[in-house]
Amino acid sequence: MGTGQADNPQDVSRRRVFYIPGYDPIHPRRYRELYRKEGAAQAQVSGYRIALSPKRTGGLYGWHVNSEVDGQAVTADVEVLVWSDIVRDSMSTSIPATYAQLVRTAWEYIATGALRRLMWLRKGPVIAALYPIGMLLLQLAIAMLLGWAAFAVIGWLARGLGAVATIAGLVAWGGIVWAVLRWFKKKDGKFFAYYLMHDYAYSARYRGANPPELEARMAAFGEIIAEALTDDVQEVLVVGHSSGAHLAVSILADLIRAGRVPANGPKLAFLSLGQVVPMVSFLRGAHRLRADLRYLSAREELTWVDVTAPGDGCAFALCDPVSVSGVAPEGKRWPLVFSAQFTRSLSPERWKELRWKFFRLHFQYLCAFDRPLDYDYFQITAGPVSLSARYCDRPPSNSRIDVPVSKFTSIAA
Numbered sequence: 083m084g085t086g087q088a089d090n091p092q093d094v095s096r097r098r099v100f101y102i103p104g105y106d107p108i109h110p111r112r113y114r115e116l117y118r119k120e121g122a123a124q125a126q127v128s129g130y131r132i133a134l135s136p137k138r139t140g141g142l143y144g145w146h147v148n149s150e151v152d153g154q155a156v157t158a159d160v161e162v163l164v165w166s167d168i169v170r171d172s173m174s175t176s177i178p179a180t181y182a183q184l185v186r187t188a189w190e191y192i193a194t195g196a197l198r199r200l201m202w203l204r205k206g207p208v209i210a211a212l213y214p215i216g217m218l219l220l221q222l223a224i225a226m227l228l229g230w231a232a233f234a235v236i237g238w239l240a241r242g243l244g245a246v247a248t249i250a251g252l253v254a255w256g257g258i259v260w261a262v263l264r265w266f267k268k269k270d271g272k273f274f275a276y277y278l279m280h281d282y283a284y285s286a287r288y289r290g291a292n293p294p295e296l297e298a299r300m301a302a303f304g305e306i307i308a309e310a311l312t313d314d315v316q317e318v319l320v321v322g323h324s325s326g327a328h329l330a331v332s333i334l335a336d337l338i339r340a341g342r343v344p345a346n347g348p349k350l351a352f353l354s355l356g357q358v359v360p361m362v363s364f365l366r367g368a369h370r371l372r373a374d375l376r377y378l379s380a381r382e383e384l385t386w387v388d389v390t391a392p393g394d395g396c397a398f399a400l401c402d403p404v405s406v407s408g409v410a411p412e413g414k415r416w417p418l419v420f421s422a423q424f425t426r427s428l429s430p431e432r433w434k435e436l437r438w439k440f441f442r443l444h445f446q447y448l449c450a451f452d453r454p455l456d457y458d459y460f461q462i463t464a465g466p467v468s469l470s471a472r473y474c475d476r477p478p479s480n481s482r483i484d485v486p487v488s489k490f491t492s493i494a495a
Contacts, residue, residue: 094465097158097317098139098310099463104324104358106279107170110143110162113255116448118162119146121460123450125149132444134459135340136371137161147464154466161478161483163303168295173280179265180276183283184218188432190286192426196364199487206395207358210440213280217275225262229255239457274441278402279479281325285361290368293334304333308342311350317468320350324397324444325486327388331403334384335374343383350384353462354417355396357449364488373493376409385470388456389447392438393424396444400482408486409493420457420479427451 125132130151137144137159144161151236161445175183181289191197191211201208208377233251270276287293292300310318324332334352337343343350363371378386390399402419404410424443425433429452436443456476 087137087353090467090471092154093471094466095156097156097464098313098314098315099160099319099320100163100307100310101160101328102163102322102330103166104356105169105284106203107166107173107277110164110166113162113448114143114145116445117460117489120449121147121464124454124460126460127450127452128454128458128461130409130465131205131463132464133437135471136211149460149464151461151465156464158464158467160463161306162164163306163322164245165296167312168299169280169284171295172284173277175280177260179269180267181218183279183287184215185437187279187286188192188215188284188457189288189302191282191364194265194366195489196366198402199359199489200364202399202487203360203483204398207361209400210396211222211281211361214275214278214282217273218279220261221273221275223268224251225259225266228262229257229259229299230299233260240439244264261484282326282361285325286365287365290362290365291370296329300333301336304331304342306339308337311343311347313348315348317320317349317351319353319469321355321463322357323379323447324358325362327354327403328359328362330354331359331378332371335378338381338383339377349468349470352378352384352417353469354386354388354403356390356397356444357388357403358398359395360401360406360488361400363403363407364490366490368490369492369494372407372409372491373403375407376411376493379404380411381415384416385468385473386418387469387473388417389422390419391443392426393423393433394443394446395440398478400484402484405484408488408491410486418473418476418478419484421481422447422451422457423455427453427455427457429453 103113121132130146130149132149135146138146139159139161142164144159147158147160147245149156180351233255265272267276306322307318322336330352362368363375367451370382390397391397400419400421402417404414424446432452454471462472
């Protein structure tokens with residue numbers, strides 16, 4: 083297998099890396115600290131050196147990396163392509179607006195049959211999608227029950243007062259319902275119901291099409307990546323994590339269509355991690371995304387590797403995003419789909435510790451493995467071997483799902 087430095091000579095000494103996060107309202111400094119901490123842990127396990135310093139390129143947020151693997155030195159400039167402000171704006175909705183989102187989103191996925199077909203692929207991410215609906219309805223039921231209890235108590239205490247007691251009870255009922263719902267929203271850092279509801283609602287709002295503000299930001303990202311493709315580096319690597327994967331698909335498709343990937347420039351590589359592409363591509367209005375998946379999958383201008391793991395219940399593990407969306411062309415080349423194999427690349431002790439931490443496991447692709455196999459995020463982003471060379475002989479996982487499943491396959495609006 084072409085899995086790393088042991089199999090391939092050095093072909094990268096300088097690299098530009100662009101990380102596109104998923105639907106995440108958190109400041110991008112978290113990704114720098116995660117890279118610093120987990121990179122040091124992986125380097126200690128695998129026997130190489132990696133160090134971070136302040137960024138040396140323009141742009142909003144990033145860091146510089148120096149590494150040495152088997153005596154071969156590499157520098158990398160990592161930049162986070164930030165859209166957390168758009169995420170935060172989409173989450174700044176009232177409680178009634180969130181419940182209205184619930185109805186619209188559930189209708190879009192259930193009434194069109196998209197949810198049923200997604201369930202055929204992987205139950206984990208579909209359960210994750212149903213969780214906020216169930217949790218928000220449970221919160222509403224609890225609030226209504228407590229409000230009803232207050233109404234009943236007031237009615238009993240004020241019996242004989244007729245309409246006055248009824249009005250007082252209804253006011254108490256409404257007040258308690260509102261107070262309980264506000265409490266649940268305040269505690270959403272533990273429940274994640276509002277967060278996940280906003281996530282799925284953001285994709286469903288335009289039936290799989292990108293909102294205008296996101297299209298504008300993606301165009302800006304494309305300009306940044308296009309500039310890097312003229313830089314004196316050997317590889318430009320785009321990493322799309324979770325929802326960031328389908329953003330990267332469209333950004334890169336646009337760049338190649340526009341002829342902005344120079345034939346004599348750096349190698350262009352795309353690494354999609356923990357992708358949830360079917361949650362969007364299966365929607366009836368996702369014409370652009372499906373067209374971009376089809377186009378990108380046949381291009382020679384890049385290398386596309388898709389890494390997921392069945393242990394990640396929030397991703398569509400080993401689902402080829404092009405094929406399952408029903409848009410695979412005759413000359414399909416990408417992506418190479420394989421598993422990060424959490425249960426083998428993590429020790430039994432570490433796996434036991436992480437197994438039920440679903441959100442943490444969704445970020446494991448960006449973290450250290452204490453029994454690494456052929457996937458190492460830090461060697462991919464800061465090591466001496468390009469993505470194309472590292473996995474040139476890597477076969478796809480035998481258990482991948484690459485059959486058409488989506489009901490909607492149109493690529494023209």
